[in-house]
Amino acid sequence: MIVLQALCTNRRGGISKEVEACPCPKKNGWPRHVSMEHTAVEMTGVDRTGLMSEISAVLSDLGCQVTAAVAWxxxxxxxxxxxxEDASKGxxxxxxxxxxxxxxxxxxxxxxxxGEGERRSVRLTAPMAGKTHTERRLHQLMYADRDYELCRGCDASFGHWKGCSGIHVCIESCKEKGYxxxxxxxxxxxxxxxxTVCALTELQYVVFHAAVSSKGAFADQEYFIRHEDGCTLDTEIERxxxxxxxxxxxxxxxxxxxxxxxxxxxxxxxxxxISRIFRENGLSITRAELWSNGERASGTFYVMDASGHEVNSNTVALVRQEIGGSSLVVNNSQASSSSLSRTSSSSLDEKPKFSLGSLLWSQLERLSSNFGSIRS
Incomplete structure (x- = not known):
């Protein structure tokens, strides 16, 4: 499947009509484009059990109502x-x-x-006109926090991919084309x-051509890129x-x-x-999304115990009782790095319900309109 449209700011200028019409918040899911009429609290640092509980408790004590939150x-x-927003006045x-x-x-x-010298940041941004793409901003924050420093590529060559479920990146030079x-x-x-495009954008690479395909449980992406100054990746450090x-x-x-x-x-x-109940029951939040829509609030939380193990059924029952059984739906499948990596070669023939290839064309216009500059 060949991508013919450039992944860059819309040539007509501004954001697309689809983005302009994006409701905030969404009725049936996380609001990707959040109105900047509210104050945004941005935080990065060392992950630990109870951090979100402590932050949200301080905000509540200071008379601040959290209208939406997301954490990775x-x-x-x-x-x-x-x-x-202001809890008393709105x-x-x-x-x-x-x-x-x-x-x-x-x-x-x-x-x-x-500890002394450990990276951390807290920033409040004043209300401003327009909208920001929250997930794009999260990528920026984690990249600025250098979370990528512990990542290591797989040494396996492309010829040894079959049956392997890791993430593989291969960078080659195409000198005759200048890519x-x-x-x-x-x-x-x-x-x-x-x-993927967020990562390329943050490093200021321009995508000139791209080919994306999916087969079974795997996706392959190929990008022909140059740096914004026209240079290719010539050094091992850059690669x-x-x-x-x-x-x-x-x-x-x-x-x-x-x-x-x-x-x-x-x-x-x-x-x-909610986060206090998780903390008091020894649960650590690994990912969170919470948003409000008028008188209702919805959210999705991924939790593990403080040691990084799966949550036992007794703890789940206690959490449900404290939060309210009718308010909490438990997805019994526990996602973990080990379970995600256990993909055999036979799974290549099993197509996921929502795949990159099947969603690519329906999402391309939205993607191509969102990768201009964003406030940092």
């Missing part, structure tokens, strides 16, 4: 974005002194368990193309950095642990209460 964890690092928080105080208190929480050719093979999943960045971008969205879906009445301190 990868390589023992965490990136989190929360959109907040709407945006504009007082610069109050914003500075909120940021100061959050920094105290994040710094509490960080570098990047080949990526990984397990197929929704939003794989988006995550290693791009390889690790691509692997990290693909790994970040992989969910580890038990999936818990929550739908309940929206109220002040909801995220604080």
């Amino acid at each position: 964890t990868h390589n023992a690092r965490v990136a989190c974005i929360m959109y907040i 709407g945006r928080i504009t007082d610069p002194n109050r914003l500075a105080y909120i940021e100061e208190q959050l920094e105290i929480v994040v710094e509490a368990h960080h 570098s050719v990047v080949n990526v093979r990984s397990l197929d999943r929704p939003k794989l193309l988006f995550d 290693r950095r791009l390889t690790r960045s691509l692997i990290a971008a693909i790994e970040r969205r992989v969910s580890h642990g038990l999936r818990l879906d929550i739908s309940t009445q929206n109220r002040m301190g909801l995220l604080s209460d």
